Amino acid sequence: MKRLIVNKMLFLLLLCISVQLWGQAPEGYYDAAKGQKDKALLIALHNIIDGHTNVGYDGLWTVYKKSDVRADGTVWDMYSTSKFIPGQKQCGNYKNVGDCYNREHSFPKSWFSEGSPMKSDAFHIYPTDGKVNGQRSNFAYGETKTGTTLPSHNGVDALGKLGTCSFPGYSGKVFEPVDEYKGDFARTYFYMAARYQDKIKSWGGDMTAGNDYPCYKTWAVNLLLKWHRQDPVSQKEIDRNNAVYEFQHNRNPFIDYPELAEYIWGDQQNTGWTPGGFVKPVITAPLDDSTIDMGVTAIGKPLSKTIEVKGQGISENLSVQLQGAGFATATSSLDKEVVIAGTTITITYNSSVTATSEATLKLYNSEVSSTVTLNAKAVDGIPALSAESVDLNSFVARWTNLDGNVNYTLTVWSEDKNSPVYSETVAANKEKQEVTGLDEDTQYHYQLSYNSKVSNVVDVKTLAPIPVLSLIVPEELVFNAVPGVASEMKEAEVYTEHIDENVTVTIDAPFEISTDKSNWAQTLTVDKDGERFYIRLSKDASPGVHAGLLSLSVSDFDGDEVDVVGMVELPITFLEDFEAATQQNNYSGGVIEGTMCKWELTDAGICGRSSGDRFNGKQSVCFGKTSNSSLEMKEDKVNGASSLSFYVALYGSDTNATICTSYSVDGGNTWTELGSEVISNTVLRQLTYNLLVNAPVRIKIEQTEGKRVNIDDIAMSDYIPSNITSNETSGWDAYCRQGKLIIETNKEELVTVYSADAVTMYQDEVVSGTTTVDLPQGMYIVVCGDNAKKVVIK
Numbered sequence: 001m002k003r004l005i006v007n008k009m010l011f012l013l014l015l016c017i018s019v020q021l022w023g024q025a026p027e028g029y030y031d032a033a034k035g036q037k038d039k040a041l042l043i044a045l046h047n048i049i050d051g052h053t054n055v056g057y058d059g060l061w062t063v064y065k066k067s068d069v070r071a072d073g074t075v076w077d078m079y080s081t082s083k084f085i086p087g088q089k090q091c092g093n094y095k096n097v098g099d100c101y102n103r104e105h106s107f108p109k110s111w112f113s114e115g116s117p118m119k120s121d122a123f124h125i126y127p128t129d130g131k132v133n134g135q136r137s138n139f140a141y142g143e144t145k146t147g148t149t150l151p152s153h154n155g156v157d158a159l160g161k162l163g164t165c166s167f168p169g170y171s172g173k174v175f176e177p178v179d180e181y182k183g184d185f186a187r188t189y190f191y192m193a194a195r196y197q198d199k200i201k202s203w204g205g206d207m208t209a210g211n212d213y214p215c216y217k218t219w220a221v222n223l224l225l226k227w228h229r230q231d232p233v234s235q236k237e238i239d240r241n242n243a244v245y246e247f248q249h250n251r252n253p254f255i256d257y258p259e260l261a262e263y264i265w266g267d268q269q270n271t272g273w274t275p276g277g278f279v280k281p282v283i284t285a286p287l288d289d290s291t292i293d294m295g296v297t298a299i300g301k302p303l304s305k306t307i308e309v310k311g312q313g314i315s316e317n318l319s320v321q322l323q324g325a326g327f328a329t330a331t332s333s334l335d336k337e338v339v340i341a342g343t344t345i346t347i348t349y350n351s352s353v354t355a356t357s358e359a360t361l362k363l364y365n366s367e368v369s370s371t372v373t374l375n376a377k378a379v380d381g382i383p384a385l386s387a388e389s390v391d392l393n394s395f396v397a398r399w400t401n402l403d404g405n406v407n408y409t410l411t412v413w414s415e416d417k418n419s420p421v422y423s424e425t426v427a428a429n430k431e432k433q434e435v436t437g438l439d440e441d442t443q444y445h446y447q448l449s450y451n452s453k454v455s456n457v458v459d460v461k462t463l464a465p466i467p468v469l470s471l472i473v474p475e476e477l478v479f480n481a482v483p484g485v486a487s488e489m490k491e492a493e494v495y496t497e498h499i500d501e502n503v504t505v506t507i508d509a510p511f512e513i514s515t516d517k518s519n520w521a522q523t524l525t526v527d528k529d530g531e532r533f534y535i536r537l538s539k540d541a542s543p544g545v546h547a548g549l550l551s552l553s554v555s556d557f558d559g560d561e562v563d564v565v566g567m568v569e570l571p572i573t574f575l576e577d578f579e580a581a582t583q584q585n586n587y588s589g590g591v592i593e594g595t596m597c598k599w600e601l602t603d604a605g606i607c608g609r610s611s612g613d614r615f616n617g618k619q620s621v622c623f624g625k626t627s628n629s630s631l632e633m634k635e636d637k638v639n640g641a642s643s644l645s646f647y648v649a650l651y652g653s654d655t656n657a658t659i660c661t662s663y664s665v666d667g668g669n670t671w672t673e674l675g676s677e678v679i680s681n682t683v684l685r686q687l688t689y690n691l692l693v694n695a696p697v698r699i700k701i702e703q704t705e706g707k708r709v710n711i712d713d714i715a716m717s718d719y720i721p722s723n724i725t726s727n728e729t730s731g732w733d734a735y736c737r738q739g740k741l742i743i744e745t746n747k748e749e750l751v752t753v754y755s756a757d758a759v760t761m762y763q764d765e766v767v768s769g770t771t772t773v774d775l776p777q778g779m780y781i782v783v784c785g786d787n788a789k790k791v792v793i794k
Contacts, residue, residue: 058565059247065086067247091130097131100130104127105119109138134560137467148466281311292374298383315367316367328348349374385458392462397432403450403453404429406428411446471560490536510566511548530790547564575713586605598633614683614710630701636667644715645689658703699714740773
């Protein structure tokens, strides 16, 4: 029997949202917050933006198509330089930066136990590169001087780095975004404190304080205010605020009025808020108390550095003060308007002797001040520069050529080795050389030499490996079931790198998971070395569409999450059994009144002859012996239809016949074929089609060749939006149940089982059905024909 398989027909859940096109907050939106300060102001904002429209987790993909798209139409990813096309390359599986994008909870969902509506609030969930999202995991945001940035791949760069926090007040592991987006994330966290002011005190996380004001720990407040001040609101944020507002019907107040942060957490806590009444004067670049490394040069060879200067709210010109031997600048003051617009100053360094030098650059007026430390080095020899493109097993050594068309010797050694690990002759005028074959997470040093001339020594540490915790799944996890019966199973596998503990797999109800096809639950633990498990829609799922998440985690690291969708057919609302029609026992046809609607019969009749008709009840439709026989609805089923089924069998001893089933959504003017079936059975059997028509619909069944057939019990369910895919199987499976290897096959097969070190543990011709094999605990490779599966016995 053929079945119509519909691939990617409809979006899983209709996003029923009234979209209003506001370009800014409505008049009076923030009136209730005027005059308030500190905690009272935070509560007032909470009351204004509370109760937003929850778009749902799947609905975020729709929001992103408007909220996070660049001018060129690509996804605006704050974690990489990828140019994803909206709706394409949604994670899914990934191995490298640039493979796919997913939904990043910038405020980790584990901190609020994946509660609603936080889990799907677009104001803190951004479309980001899957690989970098995995690196960030659920670590706090912070600043790190020694962090790791993921390697580039196919021209796509990762943005941000993971490392030990260097910001005062916290010493744990943090993820530091790039400077361009630090203000975006700070204002996101301010929003979370306001929107969920009534909930945040019960949340976890390394940044939250366990109270409803100030909501965040002191170090976190200081960090967020710093980022908020140094990275002012951008047009990107304004556009995103307006776009999300169209869907959620609430706003991020700290984008509309950035000064609100000062009245709640900053310098204006004791002052009542007036919209637009305060702009904190601040130098946003260069950052106060920052350090700028100008690099290395040779004795007597000038070195220059251009430094960006930018500020906001400044009403006086800035004075420029530079103190330090060998450093100089031609700039002594900067006009306030030029600073607000953004400008630069140039610093030069020159030394006549070998020196490691430091200077202080101060930009100031009576309102603001920014003091920066400048470092530079002069060497009596070849200037070796800091390494670039540092990866797990390589880096690029750099230098300045002082000697023309000659060769240098580049030598690399590690901390714990007496002899060099790398020594190569390089062309001096290349000024860079890739060094490969190194160990990960290892301290190295390099130096260049030419005749009697040597360079300074440069320290470089290769990257530490980044944990990988991902899922290998079919392209889509979409399930279909009927009420009271579990769906067919689909298979998934855990893939890990640098994970040293077993993995927790979690799925939302009514979906369930199992490693042995016997014990099903929403949470289970699988082996970190790649144990497979199974997924299905529970038999207890109610009729309708269900959406959930399949996710992975270990104790301190969140891994992949994948969308899971299922549909349970609604109860049958249309059942035409033809029992109400007048029995004809001939093929005179015409329009008849059925149980559900009127039907037109052509070369067909309502028959209940005991000599050859097949029926449930007392009668059914019987087609004649011609290829013109048909059965057609003359009235619409107004609620559309999700599924269609009917029973069919040959009449008496007649031979094969072919029937064609079609549907119409325009009153029978045009027809769309669902499928064609060869009927050879003499006992009624059911044909089923996935119809998925969201419109008034009618169906037609025609006999295109052969002899007589009976049609009975035509059933349809109401329309449900869904996404149905075929479920191809390989015909065999292998898994662990109660400490034993279970092998399932649908025919006789040669099966071989190998241990992890390639020792044959079992080989036999297994018969169709289930075979149980006793094996010690461990990981095994089970081979059946040209296919193999990994199984963990435990």
